[in-house]
Amino acid sequence: MFNEKEKNSNRIETLIGEHCTITGGLSGCGLLRIDGTIEGTIRWQDDVETSETSFCKGNITCFNAIIGGKVEGNLSCQGTLTIESSASVTGDICVKNLRINDGGVFDGKCVMLSKNEIPSMDF
Numbered sequence: 720m721f722n723e724k725e726k727n728s729n730r731i732e733t734l735i736g737e738h739c740t741i742t743g744g745l746s747g748c749g750l751l752r753i754d755g756t757i758e759g760t761i762r763w764q765d766d767v768e769t770s771e772t773s774f775c776k777g778n779i780t781c782f783n784a785i786i787g788g789k790v791e792g793n794l795s796c797q798g799t800l801t802i803e804s805s806a807s808v809t810g811d812i813c814v815k816n817l818r819i820n821d822g823g824v825f826d827g828k829c830v831m832l833s834k835n836e837i838p839s840m841d842f
Contacts, residue, residue: 737772744777751781753788771805778810786823793827
């Protein structure tokens with residue numbers, strides 16, 4: 720069986736399916752996976768992961784983010800923002816660590832935080 724750390728790191732606690740559209744704000748904790756569409760602000764206490772089929776229009780604040788789809792809005796991550804090769808991010812970002820894979824698109828301003836800084840959660 721899985722140990723406790725493996726269970727927690729691989730478990731999607733909230734899933735927005737590919738054919739699901741949410742209009743309005745979203746907040747919570749645990750791993751959030753987005754395959755569908757969200758139009759509104761996302762304030763998440765843990766990690767956010769989006770797939771190639773996802774579209775997010777609005778600001779996102781979270782701990783770490785792995786973006787695989789399209790984001791139109793500002794992103795603030797306390798940890799690492801990863802922009803996958805299939806992703807497009809249009810908006811300003813505020814992060815401690817940034818990874819942009821070959822083919823990934825980022826159009827906006829970037830603020831890199833020092834180790835002890837906490838990102839601003841308001842844009």
